[in-house]
Amino acid sequence: MTSSDFSIACLGGGHGLYQTLLAARELEPSQINAVVTVADDGGSSGRIRRELGIIPPGDLRMALAALAHNDTDGDLWRTLLQHRFGGHGAMAGHSVGNMIIAGLTEDLGSTQEALDIVAKWTRSAGRVMPACLQPLDLEADVAGLDDDPRVVRSVRGQVAVATTPGSVRRVRLIPEQPEVNPEAVDAIINADLVTIGPGSWFSSVIPHVLVPEVVEALNRTSAKVVVILNLSPEAGETHGFTTERHIHVLGQHALDLRVDAFIADNYISPTSGEKAHLRRAAESLGASIEYYDVHVADESGASLNKHDPEKLAAALRDLYSKRS
Incomplete structure (x- = not known):
């Protein structure tokens, strides 16, 4: 793996993608491309998409912050992009980065151009691109919202899906x-390594594989395609999910998807029987399952439910070195 000829594409959204991009930087590739979901409808992003009809900028902003240059000016840009206005007026809760992206998008007529300009200002380590060129809505079939647990209702909106009981x-x-x-498709096709996740499984990870052209690109690329599994289930949308169920759900939403490997944190310490089930689940998507120490740990060694960028980079480096 040499920086002169190595390209990585990272698919996801939110805090999970942020950590993956920090890990990608550790690999010192020649190119990093962040491919970001565009279904957010909450907070500042939700207000902006409703008022202006543009792609929600929040996850795009976070990716730009992760890739800002590592020096004093870059740190200032990173802080500025993430800064949220306080108070109780019309600006309360909006982040500066969201407003910059929205303003440039309105002025230029292109979210991608707006992102590329901010990347230039921040001397970004890579490029940020929306997966789709229009804001998307997420709709879920949810059970357990009625007295009869067999009744399934539709819930619409990313926030509603992420927080459903x-x-x-x-x-x-x-x-x-x-x-x-x-450009997102080209980034996947031309990459040497592609990562998917981690993140909110139904609202940040799976939306990528619901876009047919993205799945086609993942299956066509000669890159090693790696899915980074979450460290634990999330309250709300994946409450009670096992690691195996995360894999099965991904496959159920993209029957034709083929990937090369799943990264699971070794902190889960599966039994030999559980490992066999996880191996079969991964093999259903043409993949292996690999165990690495990738979590941030407290002083006692317990997982803090956050991926460690340096550890994750080491795992990705090792997996890439084993490519056929």
Whole structure:
């Protein structure tokens, strides 16, 4: 793996993608491309998409912050992009980065151009691109919202899906055939390594594989495609999910998807029987399952439910070195 000829594409959104991009930087590739979900409808992003009709900028902003240059000016940009206004007026809760992206998008007529300009200002270590060229809605089939647990209801909106007290069975995008960003497809096709996740499974990870052109690109690319599994289930959408169920759900939403490997944190310490089930689940997508120490630990060694960028980079480096 040499920086002169190594490209990585990272698919995801939110805090999970942020940590993966920090890990990608540790690999010192020639190119990092962040491919970001665009279904967010909460907080500042939700307000902006409703008022302006543009792609929600929040996850895009976080990716830009992760990739800002590592010096004093870059640190200042990172802080500025993430800064949220206080108070109780119209600006309360908006982040500066969201407003910059929204303003440039309105002025230029292109979210991608806006992101590329901010990347230039921040001397970004990579490029940030929306997976699709239109804001998307997420709709889920959820059980357990009624007295009868067999009743399944539809819940619409990323925030509603992420916070539902019910059990999410399946999600879909609205529209079902969104306009893919061709530059995101090119980034996947031309990469040497592609990562998917970690993150909110139904609202940050699975939306990528609901875009047919993205799945096609993942299956066509000669890159090693690695899915980074979450360290633990998330309250709400994946409450009670096992590691095996995370894999099965991903496959159920993209029946044709083929990946090379899943990274699981060795802190889960599965039994030999559980390892056999996980291996079979991974093999259903053509993949292996690999165990690494990738968590941030406290003083006692317990997982803090956050991926350690240096450890994750080491795992990705090792996996890439084993490519066929």
